Every structure is written in structure tokens, then in C-alpha cells.
Amino acid sequence: MAATPDAVRELLRQMSPNVRRAWNHRAVGMQLKPRIIFDYELLYLEKGELRLRIEDLLHTLVPGDILLLKPGVEHEFIGSSGECWMPHIHFDVLDDASFEDVPVNFKTRAECSEAEARLIRPDHLGSVLGLPDVIRIGGHGEIHRLLMKLIHAYDRRDAAFIVLQKSLVLHILHLLLTGLEAQHKAHLSLHEKTLEQAVNFIVDHYNRTVSLEELSKLACLSVFHFSRLFKEKFGLSPHQFQIRQRMEKAKGFMIYGRRSLTAIAEEVGYGSVYAFSKAFKQAEGMSPRQYIRAYLGE
CATH class of the missing domain: 2.60.120.280 (Regulatory protein AraC)
Known part of the structure; x- marks a missing residue:
């Protein structure tokens, strides 16, 4: 097994x-x-x-x-x-x-x-x-x-x-x-460059929602084919990868930038602090404030 x-x-x-x-x-x-x-x-x-x-x-x-x-x-x-x-x-x-x-x-x-x-x-x-x-x-x-x-x-x-x-x-x-x-994963080598371009695009545009259609068009692949190859290579769907990038950026801002949660939510592409807090808790298992307190040992 x-x-x-x-x-x-x-x-x-x-x-x-x-x-x-x-x-x-x-x-x-x-x-x-x-x-x-x-x-x-x-x-x-x-x-x-x-x-x-x-x-x-x-x-x-x-x-x-x-x-x-x-x-x-x-x-x-x-x-x-x-x-x-x-x-x-x-x-x-x-x-x-x-x-x-x-x-x-x-x-x-x-x-x-x-x-x-x-x-x-x-x-x-x-x-x-x-x-x-x-x-x-x-x-x-x-x-x-x-x-x-x-x-x-x-x-x-x-x-x-x-x-x-x-x-x-x-x-x-x-x-x-x-x-x-x-x-x-030899078949992935055929699309190595385009998959890397897609990932770089997500990383560079972490503060907005990048659609699957936009990414697949960038990779010159169908939506279905792109989604399957992306998850096989990176272990996450394109949407999951975007969420992870946003959360990692947010954690950096919370610990090192000491910005308000409202400012951080806006910076990482969420329309409200409520939407950001909900997404953060789903991804990390705790609220943003709980994360900050845990990191600072409070």
C-alpha cells in the first residue's frame, strides 16, 4: 500500500x-x-x-x-x-x-x-x-x-x-x-514550460482571481487538459494553488507587515475582511487573529 x-x-x-x-x-x-x-x-x-x-x-x-x-x-x-x-x-x-x-x-x-x-x-x-x-x-x-x-x-x-x-x-x-x-511523468515534460508559465502567472497575480479559462488559454491547452496536467504536476488544482499563494502572502503580511486585517484582505484580493477570514480559516484551520496570537505565543 x-x-x-x-x-x-x-x-x-x-x-x-x-x-x-x-x-x-x-x-x-x-x-x-x-x-x-x-x-x-x-x-x-x-x-x-x-x-x-x-x-x-x-x-x-x-x-x-x-x-x-x-x-x-x-x-x-x-x-x-x-x-x-x-x-x-x-x-x-x-x-x-x-x-x-x-x-x-x-x-x-x-x-x-x-x-x-x-x-x-x-x-x-x-x-x-x-x-x-x-x-x-x-x-x-x-x-x-x-x-x-x-x-x-x-x-x-x-x-x-x-x-x-x-x-x-x-x-x-x-x-x-x-x-x-x-x-x-514523462508526458508532463511536453508541457513543462507552459505549466511553469501558468504557475508564475498565479504567483505574480496573487491579489486577484485568475480564472481557469485564462490560465488554460495562457498554456494553449483545453480547460480539462490543463486542469488535469496542473494537478498532476503540482499536487493541487489551479484554484487550490491560488488560495495557497494568497494565504502565504497574507501570513507574511500579518507577521512582518503588521497591517490591519482589512488592509491585508484587500492586498490579497478579497472584497471584505469577512470573506478573507472565512477563506483563511478554511485553509489554515484557524482564524487570522488566532494565527497571529499563536505565532506571537500569546
Whole structure:
């Protein structure tokens, strides 16, 4: 079952990766007996051909492929062709006080003690974000560049490494997610420019109601086609997107501008403070005055 959007957002908010090991591994005749790992391993195949098994599925990796091994999932490297260049990292996706106590494992689950089995991390990247075991996406060269930068920093591990490694792993995960999303929504690329123009138009004209007909005409699409593509790309209908923009602008005016609610209502395109207050409460779950008091801690 797919994770809910709220679960996805909550995980993305909490992610604070820690790298356990980073290694630019090169080998001829690559083999690894069946095992599980307690954390994640992300491997980029830079050169060669690698054959492996993940549970009951066989895979052949070629240069540019990315392997994401999940916690507790049995796998083995069966063999390879030529010299394999395999820069990779072991990492946790959430910060954990026991990080230093978790080794890189080379045992099967049956061979692990009960204490070792308790070290297996939850698979958030697979169960919540839906990242597959083998990832093939465009622009993978940037992931390789970041991975090599991470390995270089890991070898030195200066005082700032703890910050750098988090930022690099988060950047890699962002590229994986956006790369996979681009594959799933390839048809959107045909209308990328016009959809961005429509969004920019909404943002620039937040203080008035922009009709669906006006936006679809701007995008040179039918109203139905434009509405469907817009929601698929941005997760909101054009009307919902406009409301969100208005509310965000209003919140900024309330906190930083200290204007009257009447002035703010007029600024963000509402005919009366009543209409604005009603829309704000529907969108934010509280009235404008309640929002101001909550923000100021009153």
C-alpha cells in the first residue's frame, strides 16, 4: 500500500542521514555471499557489469545503474564481467543515537543473533518513498559526482564532515526522487514550460482571481487538459494553488507587515475582511487573529 502524502512529507522533514562507510571499491570477479545489512547501501556502477540476487529476483547492473540495498533484505553478488568500479556508501536515513554501534553486516538473517537482528533499521526509503532496489534514471552522472565527493570527504572526516555528509546524501536522495518522478511523468515534460508559465502567472497575480479559462488559454491547452496536467504536476488544482499563494502572502503580511486585517484582505484580493477570514480559516484551520496570537505565543 502506498504511503500517504502526509507520511511522505513527515519523513522528508525528519531525514537526517549519517554515513557509516564510504568506499570507492574496485574489483575483478566481484562476488559476495548471501547476507543482509542493518542499514542502507547505495552503490553506483561506474564501470563493468555486475550480476546479483535480491531475495528471489536476479538483476544485471550496467554502468550508470544505481543499487539501493535495503535493511534486512537478503542479497548476494553472483559475479561480474570485467573490473567493476563500485563507489558506494552505507548510511542511515534518520539520526539515531546508536549509529556508532551498528556494523556493516556480512551474515544472513539466520546467522544473526537476536541482538544483531534488533539493529535492522526500518525501510523508510522503500516503504514510504517507494525507492526501488535498482534505479535507472537520467542525469545519474551528477549522483556519481556527489558520491565521489562524499567518499573523498569521508576519507578525511574533518570537523565539518558531519554537516557535509548530511547535505550530500540528501542531495543524492533528492536527485533519485526527482529522477524517478520525471520517468513516471514523462508526458508532463511536453508541457513543462507552459505549466511553469501558468504557475508564475498565479504567483505574480496573487491579489486577484485568475480564472481557469485564462490560465488554460495562457498554456494553449483545453480547460480539462490543463486542469488535469496542473494537478498532476503540482499536487493541487489551479484554484487550490491560488488560495495557497494568497494565504502565504497574507501570513507574511500579518507577521512582518503588521497591517490591519482589512488592509491585508484587500492586498490579497478579497472584497471584505469577512470573506478573507472565512477563506483563511478554511485553509489554515484557524482564524487570522488566532494565527497571529499563536505565532506571537500569546
